[in-house]
Amino acid sequence: MSADEIEPPRRGIIAELGRRNIAYVAFVIILVPTALLLEAGGPSGPDAGGGIMLGIIVWALVSLVFFLVNAVQLIIALAKGQAARKPLIGCLLPILLILGTLLAEEIMLR
Numbered sequence: 001m002s003a004d005e006i007e008p009p010r011r012g013i014i015a016e017l018g019r020r021n022i023a024y025v026a027f028v029i030i031l032v033p034t035a036l037l038l039e040a041g042g043p044s045g046p047d048a049g050g051g052i053m054l055g056i057i058v059w060a061l062v063s064l065v066f067f068l069v070n071a072v073q074l075i076i077a078l079a080k081g082q083a084a085r086k087p088l089i090g091c092l093l094p095i096l097l098i099l100g101t102l103l104a105e106e107i108m109l110r
Contacts, residue, residue, distance in 0.1 A: 018086035
């Protein structure tokens with residue numbers, strides 16, 4: 001077998017998207033039911049909403065830090081002329097999740 005016949009190893013979906021981006025999506029997926037569980041165990045009536053609000057605050061803080069870290073890495077990658085796919089996906093993920101949430105809310109209100 002010659003060197004020309006050897007195929008390069010294929011990269012998996014985790015390597016393509018980046019572990020940090022997949023961890024962010026997993027964090028959001030876990031945060032939603034956790035906030036709902038906190039809400040279910042909390043007070044009802046006019047004092048309700050603490051679990052959902054905690055989930056929104058934690059999501060906003062983590063998303064802000066995640067976006068800023070990826071924005072800095074995107075700028076560095078572009079300045080060095082390196083591949084910037086993973087930081088670009090990381091910058092778009094929080095924005096897309098916020099837009100998706102607003103769209104889902106709009107659809108549910110109709």
